[in-house]
Amino acid sequence: MHDEADRSEFADCRSEPAAFDVLYRQYFPRLYAYVAYRVGRAHDAEELVAETFLHAVEAYPRFEWRAQHSFAAWLFRIAHNLISNYYRDRRHSAEHVSLEELPEIAVQQGVPEELLARKELFAQLRALIATLSPRRQEVVTLKFFGELRNHEIAVILGLDERTVASHLCRGLDDLHRKYLAATVPASEERIL
Amino acid sequence: MSDRTEHPFEPHEQPVASGDQELLATIDTIITGRTLPDRAGDEGEGAHDLVAFAALVARTVPLADTAFHARLDEQIPLRLEQQRSEPDGLDMSVMQQTDTVEPARLDLDPRGQRRSGAGLGRAFKHMAVGIAAAMLFILLLMILIPDLRTASAAELRKIAVGISSRPGGVQVYSPPPPFVVFQLSPDRLPVGFAVTWNRYAPGSSGNGLVMTGGAPVRVGSDESTIHPVAERAAQRNWGPDPHIVIVYESNDGRYLILFERKAAPDESLPPGEPRTVAGNPARLDALDQGIRLTWVDAGTRIEIESSLPEQELLALAAQVKGTQIPGERNPLEALFMPHEPVFCDPNQKPPSGVLLGKVSGQKNRGSVRIEFQQYPNRPDMIANLSSGANVPDIRGGVYEPALAALQNPAIPLQRLPYAAVSTFSSSESVPCLVPSSVVKGYLVIEVWEQQVNIGYGGNGAAMRERGIQALLEEIKKQK
16 A cells, blocks of 8 residues: 555566565565455465466566556456456356365464354355455455555446445445344344 | 445446545554454444444455465566566556456465375375475575575576486475475485585586585684585585585484586596496496495486495485476476475565665675574584675675675674574474574675675674684685
């Protein structure tokens, strides 16, 4: 989320490819988290993340910095396209992903029970996100896990920034409703 | 929150309601800090509150497997170097289209390889500890000298030497890139042998880049080296041709030196008693303190010099084979190459790139690293020097400026956060890498065109004078 810093690093990349490392390290966790939410299976996420960075490495000499196109938007656009191909070519949309195949989830205390609970929560959130419209799935995952700004998401998805904001609010609210419906006992249900 | 109606995908949906601006700002706060704003109350399992729920989502972050992350860390610089040498990169259509993306693939996935054969999977598991230990030498030769990393990978593509095992055996070394050196597995070496020194030199066809690692340097007349064979090897002239040397030693004085270079078309073997190694004619000749076996396999001339008994040496030699045959990739490489060293604590891995920061507008000439090591049963502190250069003259281009900088008290030392920068260890019980307990401190000297930066860790700052002596010793060897 630091355009100017990215721009500086990217300028360095032109003359010194090792500078790409800085951007790679900055974006790796965010890109992985986004891709993992989109595809679920850790193995597939690893492949797609690796391919994304490979594309970025190969394409960066031709990348032209524009005010509205940050490096983040450019990188996540590559990942977004690869994920689209992943679902189109491999027909993975209906696949069930077991807990064992899911990636680990960040926890503050790595006790087994907490790890398992977080993984189950991840699986549940993924399932709920999958019920949103495709556009909102993208907006929510790019926002929460790619940590992108709304205007960057707008660039990736070809939307107006205000539309992204609208999708985000509605998508989150919808997700929340579904989460409560799935987890809160009927006697505790609230009127929203 | 008004209007919760589901909308389809038109690019210009109705704008966000004004009442949602606060929610948007809160989401940004949550994502930035991965924390729950004060007003949201308890996040809790139920996450009744929308903001609390947003925080719950934001904190459920998938983490990449550390081994995968480490492999990618290693692959990206190699790809960058390849990309630089192959300017026709991928077209930017990947940014515009979703229909034509057929990316090349990074060879990263050990699980995929395990799926390809249970036997290979078991073989890998059996050798994992040995591989993890051997990966130390990747660090020594590439990560250790990060500025040379990409350059060395490019050079490796130009040369044609290398050996690895036959299928089912144990590999030693297997270029081309990624540049990987493997220690012989313990079950193939006599107990107690370990790599003590190695050298990669592209020779006159390269740009003069030479990398060495692991050789202990005697500091002062009252100290001795704990690896005498390595020290002798470090002072030996190995010739101008591209070559690789790996020295193995045991604490009881036994040793093995592996030397390899590309064989000439009419390569002849030295005088000696005829032997056969894996079907190839070989020669065995006696040395003052051991024997030497020489043969040519698949275009690689291989010499093994050792104090081992002849039969043991022959058995070991039978596991070694030249492999640098364009287009015929050794299947074992696919198994071993993608595996990168796994650090128990990723924060203890020195990052790629220079450790002390880049100097704008200047090219890096090379680096020198001196680790000070204290072994349990030895009173002497060992100065372990490793270095690399991307200039032809390592003495004049790197060592001497580094020495001058160390001798200049006006140049400050920058503290580095790593417990070790060169020497890491693993064991059967701890199969990931941890900084070696023998490392008590280190100095890092990075030489640029018009500037030298010095860093230290542990008690390295107090060892500046020892570092000067170590460098003087190294310069003396170069003369």
